[in-house]
Amino acid sequence: MSAYLSVLAPINIDDAILVSSTAAENDYPLYSNATTYAVGTRCISTTTHRIYESVRASNLNNDPTNITNRTGTTPWWIDIGPTNKWAMFDGIVSTQTSIASPLTVVLRPGAFNSFFLGGIEAETIAITVRSTPGGTIVYSYSGVLEGTAPDDYYEYFFDRFKPQTDFVGRDIGEYNSAEISITLTRVSGSVKLGLLAIGDLRPLGMTQYGARAKPKTYSYIKVDEFGNNVIKRRKAATDMSATAVLELSEANTVLDILQSVLDVPCVWICTDIVAYQGLRVFGLGSGEISYDHPTNCQLTLNVQGLI
Numbered sequence: 005m006s007a008y009l010s011v012l013a014p015i016n017i018d019d020a021i022l023v024s025s026t027a028a029e030n031d032y033p034l035y036s037n038a039t040t041y042a043v044g045t046r047c048i049s050t051t052t053h054r055i056y057e058s059v060r061a062s063n064l065n066n067d068p069t070n071i072t073n074r075t076g077t078t079p080w081w082i083d084i085g086p087t088n089k090w091a092m093f094d095g096i097v098s099t100q101t102s103i104a105s106p107l108t109v110v111l112r113p114g115a116f117n118s119f120f121l122g123g124i125e126a127e128t129i130a131i132t133v134r135s136t137p138g139g140t141i142v143y144s145y146s147g148v149l150e151g152t153a154p155d156d157y158y159e160y161f162f163d164r165f166k167p168q169t170d171f172v173g174r175d176i177g178e179y180n181s182a183e184i185s186i187t188l189t190r191v192s193g194s195v196k197l198g199l200l201a202i203g204d205l206r207p208l209g210m211t212q213y214g215a216r217a218k219p220k221t222y223s224y225i226k227v228d229e230f231g232n233n234v235i236k237r238r239k240a241a242t243d244m245s246a247t248a249v250l251e252l253s254e255a256n257t258v259l260d261i262l263q264s265v266l267d268v269p270c271v272w273i274c275t276d277i278v279a280y281q282g283l284r285v286f287g288l289g290s291g292e293i294s295y296d297h298p299t300n301c302q303l304t305l306n307v308q309g310l311i
Contacts, residue, residue, distance in 0.1 A: 009211040009248040012120055012271040014203040015113045017093045023110040027103045029089040031055055040064045053090035056081040095269050097123045097198040097286055098239050098311050107195040108187040115178040118205035120271045121171040123198020126188035135179040143176045170284055172276040174205055201271050206261050209248030209303050211274045217282035218243040241309035244285040246274050248303045255293055255301045262291055272307045285309045
């Protein structure tokens with residue numbers, strides 16, 4: 005376990021990296037330019053891995069992957085979201101890949117040292133990393149996704165199960181042809197996974213006490229002409245703020261890291277200790293370094309959480 009403030013600079017997952025998944029890409033029929041689509045009819049593209057819905061009648065030979073067919077005053081299509089198979093890779097935690105247990109994903113991303121799973125709804129997890137496809141196992145883990153260890157016998161026998169909804173894997177030896185296999189299982193109900201990020205975990209400094217997680221909602225209250233309150237339900241996210249101490253000799257490196265991911269959605273980790281689940285956030289980060297000590301600096305980080 006680590007209490008280092010870190011950022012996971014992600015590798016983009018594409019068709020070449022995703023080797024296999026037990027989640028099929030068959031949400032709706034594949035788009036065909038020979039089919040005339042009615043209003044409300046949906047289709048998918050296995051090129052963009054998105055779902056599209058027709059918003060006009062007599063919709064023929066208007067490819068939804070062409071952005072011009074989804075813009076303007078009278079578009080032919082609207083983008084509904086990712087296909088189920090690719091929902092875990094779309095950069096939005098609230099869109100989950102969901103299938104009957106088990107969910108198994110195999111990736112060949114090349115060299116990486118860490119990975120992160122978020123928006124998990126499962127009971128057990130098993131991970132295997134090999135140096136090459138079918139090669140030597142360089143990392144393995146299997147266990148129960150329990151949020152906290154029981155404090156006493158009463159909690160062990162009678163308290164409800166506290167699910168662990170995220171998982172951090174780190175300190176993995178980097179191999180140019182590495183392959184990772186991840187399996188999530190559940191006794192009843194669907195297994196769900198909102199985010200699978202993999203890449204280079206870069207340390208930013210030693211996390212200090214006082215880090216904050218701030219849930220936020222995009223819901224709002226609408227008051228009608230009669231004075232009635234109506235809550236318009238929208239999605240939610242979590243912002244995070246933290247400080248970290250680093251040596252003066254590390255300051256330039258940390259600045260370079262922050263600049264390289266300024267506009268990149270990343271996983272920001274204050275600590276991978278399970279109990280501090282709220283201090284692991286996916287979003288856009290920004291920070292500043294104060295040079296107020298002869299040998300040390302302080303990093304102040306703010307993360308705008310994404311939905």
